[in-house]
Amino acid sequence: MKKKVLIIEDDPNIAEAERLILEKEFEVFMAHDGSAGLSLCKEIMPDLIILDLMLPKLSGFEVCKMLRDEGFDKKIVMVTAKTEPRNEIFGMDLGADDYIMKPFEPQELLHVVHQVLKR
Numbered sequence: 001m002k003k004k005v006l007i008i009e010d011d012p013n014i015a016e017a018e019r020l021i022l023e024k025e026f027e028v029f030m031a032h033d034g035s036a037g038l039s040l041c042k043e044i045m046p047d048l049i050i051l052d053l054m055l056p057k058l059s060g061f062e063v064c065k066m067l068r069d070e071g072f073d074k075k076i077v078m079v080t081a082k083t084e085p086r087n088e089i090f091g092m093d094l095g096a097d098d099y100i101m102k103p104f105e106p107q108e109l110l111h112v113v114h115q116v117l118k119r
Contacts, residue, residue: 006040007050008033022109033057036057048074051077064076075097078100080101
């Protein structure tokens with residue numbers, strides 16, 4: 001049975017690219033804003049979330065904090081174009097398991113997902 005990955009990304013091109021990279025190995029679900037992602041996460045209980053930081057309705061930071069506060073113990077990988085180290089530190093402090101900077105290579109995303117799921 002394939003592991004479930006939830007992509008929460010508001011840019012349709014990036015979301016589609018992430019889906020294409022992951023769908024061969026994982027069951028992939030997508031949401032395009034923080035609020036929808038939070039709801040879908042509770043519904044499907046994914047093994048891993050690919051979480052953009054800059055989202056409409058609820059930011060990736062807010063989604064991460066809310067999930068961790070509610071006891072969600074699965075893996076979260078934050079993905080962002082924000083390059084300031086403080087964003088990575090803040091995200092990790094909120095409970096993210098890893099952090100990827102945009103733009104990224106397809107193999108980088110796949111590698112990080114595999115590594116995080118092994119932990």
